[in-house]
Amino acid sequence: MSFVKYLLPALAASQLAFASDSCGDTTISTQSDADALDSCTTVSGDIKIKSSFSGTLTLNGVEKISGSLTGSNCTALTGIIAPSLVTITDSFTLSEATLVTELSFSELTTVGEINWEALPALQSLTFPAGVTDAGDVIITNTGLTSLDGISLETVGKFQITDNTNLKTININNLKNATDLVNFAGNWNKLEIEFPNLATASNMTFRNISSVSMPSLEKLKGQLGFWGTEFKSFSAPNLTTTADLTFNDNSALTNISMPVLKTVKGGFVVSRNDKLADIDLPELETVTGAIDFSGTFDTLSMGALEEVDGGFNVQSTNGTFSCTTFKKMQGDGVIRGTYNCKATTPDPTTSNGKSGTSSSSTSSGTSATSSGAASSLAIPATGIAAFFFAFAQFL
Missing domain, CATH: 3.80.20 (24 nucleotide stem-loop, u2 snrnp hairpin iv. U2 a'; Chain A)
Known part of the structure; x- marks a missing residue:
């Protein structure tokens, strides 16, 4: 009887161990x-x-x-x-x-x-x-x-790349992205919607036809658009971002960021040949460089109080004027290297690359101060680093 008393628990234990192993x-x-x-x-x-x-x-x-x-x-x-x-x-x-x-x-x-x-x-x-x-x-x-x-x-990371049949992305519930969000090499008519995304880290986009982020308020890292086919970008609630880039977006006619106050890094707008008017009514601080080049008619940044890096603004258009920005330099708002050109046939970025897609001119690299556009190459990994580097050579 005592033998059975000890045998049964032993059998049960062995069966449990066997089940666990399997x-x-x-x-x-x-x-x-x-x-x-x-x-x-x-x-x-x-x-x-x-x-x-x-x-x-x-x-x-x-x-x-x-x-x-x-x-x-x-x-x-x-x-x-x-x-x-x-x-x-x-x-x-x-x-x-x-x-x-x-x-x-x-x-x-x-x-x-x-x-x-x-x-x-x-x-x-x-x-x-x-x-x-x-x-x-x-x-x-x-x-x-x-x-x-x-x-x-x-x-965390949200990287969607080289899915050439991907036509729509609607992530209705996404509210926070803590690492890199990267879209590249998908169908060139891809439409992306993040209706409830409020905060993110780094976001980079290539080969898309539209992106909607109506709730986005803050980015800890960069926000960048390269080679897209969207006509308009709107971020009605975005107040703060790090590096901000719009490069080689051939169909872009409008950028709307009505409450953007702070860019904690560099701000680049180049080779967007259909972009005529740039209005940033609440922008106060850019801790890196401002580097705008293209065919735009007007550039309004009436609230600007501080640009810590260089300032390079060049346009082909004769209606564009540097007068306001020259005064800002004199008042100490622009603290780095200053270069503003209106009615220039071959506008260039601060590193000498062509500022329009219709121009082939690439002059020698111009001087930049600490925190200038070269600071935009923030550390990134994987495919995002490739696309960021590639964009700089366009």
Whole structure:
């Protein structure tokens, strides 16, 4: 009797240990490997899909992965279905899965990081619950036409690049982005809407046709637009940003930032040949340089009190006048190197690059003071650094 007394707890413990082992790190080569997890509500470890897996992978019963779900070079994988999965604690990473057409996660709401690269056959997501919580989201070179199912409220990095079928992005719930937001190389008619985004860190945009950020108030880092096709940019509530750049936006006719007060860095406007009037009625402080060049008629900055870096403003237009800014220099508002030219046939940026897309002139680099336009190259990583550097050579 005493033997049974001790045997039963021992058996129970051994069964618990066995169950724990079977619900830990798992490598999936076939559907049978996945079926072995059917009784695991929680997988306490990583699930790795082997590159040899063929067909659609189904994960039944698993509600939480306390680790990562990963697959690399899975060239025969066609889809992943996980009807009960709610949480992936670490990363959801797929790369070089060229035949994947389906990602169906009915209950998924929380992911530590999404990192998808080279999924050209994937056109849509089946995430009906909506992923509302993700640390970073990096989606590169997919066939996605929208990001429906990505319903973030906050995000770290948000990098959406080289998705040439991506036509619309509406992240209705996003209120805060704590790291780089970068859009580049997607469909050139891409329309982006961030209706509730109030604060962000760094935001860079290329190859888009429109962007809406009506609630944006503050950026800790840069806000930059290069080579876009939008006609108008409006940030009605933006008061503060770091480096601010509008470069080579061929269709841009209007910039509206009526309450912008502070640029904590450099402010560049160049090669926007259809931009006729620039009005910044509340701008008071620029801690770096002002570097505007182009074909604009008017430039109004009546509230300007302090420019700590250089001041380079050049326009081809005969109606533009430097008189107001010359007085600002004399009054000590402009504290760095001063260079203002009206009716110049070949306007240039402070580093000697052409200020209009119609001009090929590139004079020698002009002198800049501390905090001048060269300070705009703030540290960035990955593809954002490439595009920022590329833009400087346009």
